[in-house]
Amino acid sequence: MKYDRALVEIHAAVLLFGLAGLFGKWLVFPAVLIVFGRVVFAVPALAAALTVLRRPLFAGRLKAQALFGLLGLLLAAHWVCFFRSIQVSTVAVGLLSYSTFPLFTAVLEPLMLGEKFEQRAVFLALVCLAGVVLLVPRFTFEESVFRGVLWGLPAGASFSLLSILNRKLRRSHDGLSIAFRQDAFALLFLAPLAVPALPAAISLRDVALLSILGLACTAGAHTLFIDGLRSVSARAASLISALEPVYGIALAIVFLREIPSLRTAAGGALILAAALAVTLSGGKAASSSPPGRA
Numbered sequence: 397m398k399y400d401r402a403l404v405e406i407h408a409a410v411l412l413f414g415l416a417g418l419f420g421k422w423l424v425f426p427a428v429l430i431v432f433g434r435v436v437f438a439v440p441a442l443a444a445a446l447t448v449l450r451r452p453l454f455a456g457r458l459k460a461q462a463l464f465g466l467l468g469l470l471l472a473a474h475w476v477c478f479f480r481s482i483q484v485s486t487v488a489v490g491l492l493s494y495s496t497f498p499l500f501t502a503v504l505e506p507l508m509l510g511e512k513f514e515q516r517a518v519f520l521a522l523v524c525l526a527g528v529v530l531l532v533p534r535f536t537f538e539e540s541v542f543r544g545v546l547w548g549l550p551a552g553a554s555f556s557l558l559s560i561l562n563r564k565l566r567r568s569h570d571g572l573s574i575a576f577r578q579d580a581f582a583l584l585f586l587a588p589l590a591v592p593a594l595p596a597a598i599s600l601r602d603v604a605l606l607s608i609l610g611l612a613c614t615a616g617a618h619t620l621f622i623d624g625l626r627s628v629s630a631r632a633a634s635l636i637s638a639l640e641p642v643y644g645i646a647l648a649i650v651f652l653r654e655i656p657s658l659r660t661a662a663g664g665a666l667i668l669a670a671a672l673a674v675t676l677s678g679g680k681a682a683s684s685s686p687p688g689r690a
Contacts, residue, residue: 398627399627399628401627402623402624402625402626402627402628403624403628403636404624405620405621405623405624406620406621406624406625406628406632406633406636406637407636407639408617408620409617409618409620409621409624410617410621410636410637410639410640410643411643411647412612412613412616412617412620413613413617413637413640413643413644414491414639414640414641414642414643414644414645414646414647415612415613415643415644415647416609416613416614416617416644417478417479417482417487417490417491417644417648418487418644418647418648418651418652419479419605419606419608419609419613420478420479420480420481420482420483420487420490421482421483421487421648421652421654422605423602423605423606425595425602426593427475427476427477427478427479427480427483428476428586428589428590428593429590429593429594430475430479430606430609431472431475431476431479431582431586431590432583432586432587432589432590432591433606433609433610434475434606434609434610434613434614435579435580435582435583435586435610435614436583436606436610437606437607437609437610437611437614437615438579438610438611438614438615439576439579439580439583441610441611441614441615441616442572442575442576442579442615442618442619443576443580445572445576445615445619446572446573446576449572451570451572451573452573453573453576453577454577454580463561463565464574464577464578464581465581466561467558467561467562467565467574467577467578467581468577468578468579468580468581468582468583468584468585469581469582469585470554470555470557470558470561471554471558471578471579471581471582472582472585472586473550473554474551474554474555474558475551475582477547477548477550477551477554478490478494478547478548478551480547481493481494481544481545481546481547481548481551482544484540484543484544484547485540485541485543485544485545485548486540486541486544486648486654486656486660487644487645487647487648487652487654488641488644488645488648488654488656488660488664489531489541489544489545489548489660490544490547490548490551491640491641491644491645492527492531492548492641492660492663492664492667492668493528493531493544493545493547493548493549493551493552493667494548494551494552494555494641495552495638495640495641495664495667495668495671496524496528496548496549496552496667496671497551497552497553497555497556497559497671498556498670498671498674498675499517499520499521499524499552499670499671499674500552500553500556501556501559501560501674502514502517502520502521502674503517503518503521504556504557504560505560508560509560517674520670520673520674521670523666523669523670523673524666524667524670524671526666527663527664527665527666527667527668527669527670528545528549528663528667529663530659530662530663530666531545531659531660531663531664531667532545532663533659541660558578562574570622571618571621571622571625572618572619572622575615575618575622579614621633634675635672635675635676638668638671638672638675641664641668642668645664
């Protein structure tokens with residue numbers, strides 16, 4: 397019974413992560429403002445959760461704070477690229493191009509951590525690249541899918557770096573604390589860019605959407621995911637996480653009437669197959685499922 401509940405929590409969290417992509421279409425703000433609004437609501441909620449659990453909000457050591465600062469910067473860049481990808485193309489293109497992150501991780505992790513490089517990762521990276529190429533009808537800036545991929549790939553690469561750095565932190569910090577500290581530093585870095593660009597008036601609809609994005613799709617999703625990991629293995633959770641673009645695309649079909657083309661579906665199938673293969677082969681970063689997902 398406990399395991400079944402944990403599975404429901406993991407699936408619910410991944411569904412909320414996938415839902416987050418739709419806000420790139422529902423909100424007409426620049427991507428920087430969307431991400432800023434997201435963390436404005438998420439940070440207090442995560443802080444409240446840590447306070448209830450009687451856990452410290454910030455790490456004491458300067459070195460740890462500097463690392464969390466880097467994570468916050470990467471998280472802010474990841475989310476901005478992710479939402480920008482969706483804004484210039486579609487939810488499907490943004491989610492699928494971002495979903496290349498396990499392949500970036502398979503290549504970057506051995507280089508950064510000095511671990512054995514798996515030759516299989518090269519083949520899977522080429523499969524993933526073929527999927528990305530298949531996504532794009534024309535390699536020109538006039539093509540919206542091409543522009544979406546150009547934003548989506550940095551979203552995947554930055555999340556890959558987050559995964560690798562989070563793998564180190566998970567040895568000494570719990571997931572909820574990592575999520576809070578990443579979001580808090582992301583808020584700090586985004587504020588100088590977002591505050592001067594705030595519109596004179598924001599509608600109640602936009603405030604409601606940003607609150608749902610920050611509270612449900614960020615703080616709530618992270619809490620559910622982390623709670624589910626108490627009974628579900630990280631490997632199983634990472635496999636469920638592979639459903640994020642599937643959930644997101646399905647939700648976009650229902651709520652936005654965005655139906656992927658056959659070309660997008662075929663390219664997406666290659667990307668997801670390669671990402672899934674990395675996870676099944678025992679990619680450590682892929683199986684760690686750190687906080688901060690899209």
